[in-house]
Amino acid sequence: MAGGWAKDGAVSEQIEASIGDELARLKARRQPVGESFTHCAECEEPIPEARRKAVPGVKLCVDCVSERDARVQQRGGINRRASKDSQLK
Ligand SMILES: [Zn+2]
Numbered sequence: 767m768a769g770g771w772a773k774d775g776a777v778s779e780q781i782e783a784s785i786g787d788e789l790a791r792l793k794a795r796r797q798p799v800g801e802s803f804t805h806c807a808e809c810e811e812p813i814p815e816a817r818r819k820a821v822p823g824v825k826l827c828v829d830c831v832s833e834r835d836a837r838v839q840q841r842g843g844i845n846r847r848a849s850k851d852s853q854l855k
Contacts, residue, residue, distance in 0.1 A: 806830055 802818035805811065806827035813827050826834070 800823055802822060802824045803813060803826075804818070806813055806829075807825045808830040809827060811827045811829070813824060817828065818824055
C-alpha cells in the first residue's frame with residue numbers, strides 16, 4: 767500500500783544516502799585516529815601490544831578506559847535510578 771508521503775524508491779534512496787554519510791564520517795574519523803598509543807594518554811602506563819592491535823587508535827589503558835566508562839555509566843545511571851525509585855514509590 768502506498769503511504770502517499772513518499773515513494774518506496776525515495777525512502778530507500780534516503781536510507782542509502784544516510785548509510786553513505788555514516789561510512790564517510792567513520793572513514794574520516796578513523797584516519798586521524800589511526801595510530802595506537804604505546805602509552806596511556808592519561809596515566810602513561812604502557813598499553814599492551816595485544817590491546818593496541820585489538821583496539822585501533824587506542825589512547826588509554828584498560829584501567830583508564832574502565833574508569834571513564836564507570837564515570838559515564840554513573841552519569842547515565844542517575845536518571846535510570848531516579849525513574850526506578852519513582853516506580854517503587
Ligand atoms: Zn591509563
